Amino acid sequence: MKHWDLVVIGGGPAGLAAAIEANEAGVSSILILERDQELGGILQQCIHNGFGLHVFQEELTGPEYAERFIDALKGRSIDVMLDTMVLSLTPEKQVTAVNTREGLLQIQAGAVILAMGCRERTRGAVRIPGTRPAGILTAGAAQRFVNMEGYMVGREVVVLGSGDIGLIMARRMTLEGASVKAVVELMPYSGGLTRNIVQCLEDFHIPLLLGHTIIQIEGKQRLESVTIARVDEERRPVEGTQQRISCDTLLLSVGLIPENELSQQAGIELDSITGGAVVNQTMETSTPGIFACGNVLHVHDLVDWVTEESRRAGRYAAAYLKNQETQGKTLLQMTPGRGIRYLIPQQVSCPHEEQDLKVYFRVAQPCAKGELQVWSGEEVLMSRKKTYMTPGEMEWIQIPAAMLHQAADNSREITLTLESHPSAESSIMKHHEKNRRYGNE
Numbered sequence: 527m528k529h530w531d532l533v534v535i536g537g538g539p540a541g542l543a544a545a546i547e548a549n550e551a552g553v554s555s556i557l558i559l560e561r562d563q564e565l566g567g568i569l570q571q572c573i574h575n576g577f578g579l580h581v582f583q584e585e586l587t588g589p590e591y592a593e594r595f596i597d598a599l600k601g602r603s604i605d606v607m608l609d610t611m612v613l614s615l616t617p618e619k620q621v622t623a624v625n626t627r628e629g630l631l632q633i634q635a636g637a638v639i640l641a642m643g644c645r646e647r648t649r650g651a652v653r654i655p656g657t658r659p660a661g662i663l664t665a666g667a668a669q670r671f672v673n674m675e676g677y678m679v680g681r682e683v684v685v686l687g688s689g690d691i692g693l694i695m696a697r698r699m700t701l702e703g704a705s706v707k708a709v710v711e712l713m714p715y716s717g718g719l720t721r722n723i724v725q726c727l728e729d730f731h732i733p734l735l736l737g738h739t740i741i742q743i744e745g746k747q748r749l750e751s752v753t754i755a756r757v758d759e760e761r762r763p764v765e766g767t768q769q770r771i772s773c774d775t776l777l778l779s780v781g782l783i784p785e786n787e788l789s790q791q792a793g794i795e796l797d798s799i800t801g802g803a804v805v806n807q808t809m810e811t812s813t814p815g816i817f818a819c820g821n822v823l824h825v826h827d828l829v830d831w832v833t834e835e836s837r838r839a840g841r842y843a844a845a846y847l848k849n850q851e852t853q854g855k856t857l858l859q860m861t862p863g864r865g866i867r868y869l870i871p872q873q874v875s876c877p878h879e880e881q882d883l884k885v886y887f888r889v890a891q892p893c894a895k896g897e898l899q900v901w902s903g904e905e906v907l908m909s910r911k912k913t914y915m916t917p918g919e920m921e922w923i924q925i926p927a928a929m930l931h932q933a934a935d936n937s938r939e940i941t942l943t944l945e946s947h948p949s950a951e952s953s954i955m956k957h958h959e960k961n962r963r964y965g966n967e
Contacts, residue, residue: 527632530605531555531847533621535612535788536641538567539829540820540836542595544639545604547840553847554603557633559623561611565599566592567643569829571670574694576721580830591829615788617813637815637843638792640803641836642785644821646691652780654686656743659750665691665779672698680775684752685709686740688716688723690827690918692779697726699777707771708733710740710754712761715892717781717918719827739763740776749774784822792816799868800824806873807883808842809835817843824870824886827920831886857934863901865890865944867917874930874940883925889944892916896946898923903937915944 532553534541537560545556564570569577572588579585582594599606610625621633646664661680663671669691671677683699685692688711696706709727714737716723727734735754741763742753756767784802786794795804795812802823803811810817819839820832858874870886889896898910900923907929915921925940933940 527634529555529634530557531636532557532639532843533619533633533635533637534558534639534641535615535621536560536567536643536820536822537562537565537606537608538641538643538820539569539592539595540643540822540832540839541567541639541641542592542599543833543836544641544817544819544840544843546595546598546602547837548639548844549602549604549840551841551844553844556602556604557635558604558606559610559612559621560606560608563609565596565606565608568666571666571673572694573673574698577829580828581833588829612788615792615816617793617816619815636847637817639836639839639843640789640811640816640818640822641820642788642822644782644784644825647778647781647783649778652686652778654740654743656752657745659743659745659748661745661749661774662743662776663778665689665695665777668775668777669695669698672702678702678704679777680704680773682707682773683775683777684740684771684773685777685779687711687779687781688718688734688736688918689779689781690718690722692777693718693722693726695777695779696732697730699775700730700732704775706730706732707773708735708754710735710738712739712757713737715916715918717779719919720916741768743776749776752776782821782825784824786822789818789822794818797824797868797872799862800870804872805870806875807871808845808875809839809871810842810846810875815846817846824868827918831920835886857938858930859939860885861939861941862887863941863943865893865896865946866942869942874934882927883930884922885925885942886920886922887942888917888920889915890917893944893946896944899943899945900925900929901941901943902929902933902939905936907932907940912944915946 534545537558569588569592575585577586577591612623614622619635619638623631646666668679683704683706685696738754740752741755744751751772753770755763803818817839819836826832860869860872862869867888867890896912900907
């Protein structure tokens, strides 16, 4: 049995930021376990720019952003094990891992930070009917093939789903010489950042077909075509709207799933909406001494928010190691109300700290103008006017410490609601109009 004060599972942007922050807070015995052959996680294949605008106030590519944190590890008392797979995690913070050098490892940690990231949904998860030819792969897999391995995955491409990876790969395939026929999205709004819709689709005249889905795949050895159809309000295909698109490649950008198998082994309570752990304001999970941050907690749009959240996890993990006690019982429950899909954190356990609380959330559907309201029981504690919001972009609101005290003394619950009129219909009309201009409808 080997011992480290802090074990960080995952060497991507979340794990790196958390480990460095914990080291700066005084933890000198830290181990990062990473299953890939190099640090950086998903950033290594994200060669496009747009990273670091909030953290570094400059625009970086994914590898450049990762390099800043990898360089920051040098000279620190942080051990790194690459090409190491974590097999299990117990509630007592015992980690079992394996690699080709040490073989099977048994590690006892004083505290654990979960930073495993997420994986992509596949064709099987969305149940697209048809044959099983070559040429169907997730957008992230295609991104690795093209950007890191140097393989061209296809020449005539259709993208299903309008998540950020799908939008970015639509642009990337166009730049590599492929013809991207369309980006097909089931929902009446895009699931990606607005800036990616503009820079990746509109600037390259790639059609975005909202309210559509793929109902058939054709091809024996290689993909030959897909059949798309418009869907109704129940997301069922509308008869008579079928359209056949010839293509040799289908990229799937149909959502991300937080990697929480280890969390379940440790007995950690999971949120049914985010797929990640239920945490308090210190990023501590329901199992004392185990913290979570990054995409394993909830899917982020920007790596800058991952860094901010992970630094908080590292800072409080260091505080836990010094005190060897949890943050106490839950004093406030954070509840998503009307128009809000989820909130992070879901609990507040120590509002006696004189610190404001930054709450991350996503809206349930697009809205043009809205008013966020923070409730405690039947009382509105605060409200904020917000302009256009969409489920594809994470939002946040700062709740003052005084209001946390007030809610703790009152209903012991805080509810966030959004009063607005959804703008999804106008969004559909806008994009249909663009598609008509491009000659695709």
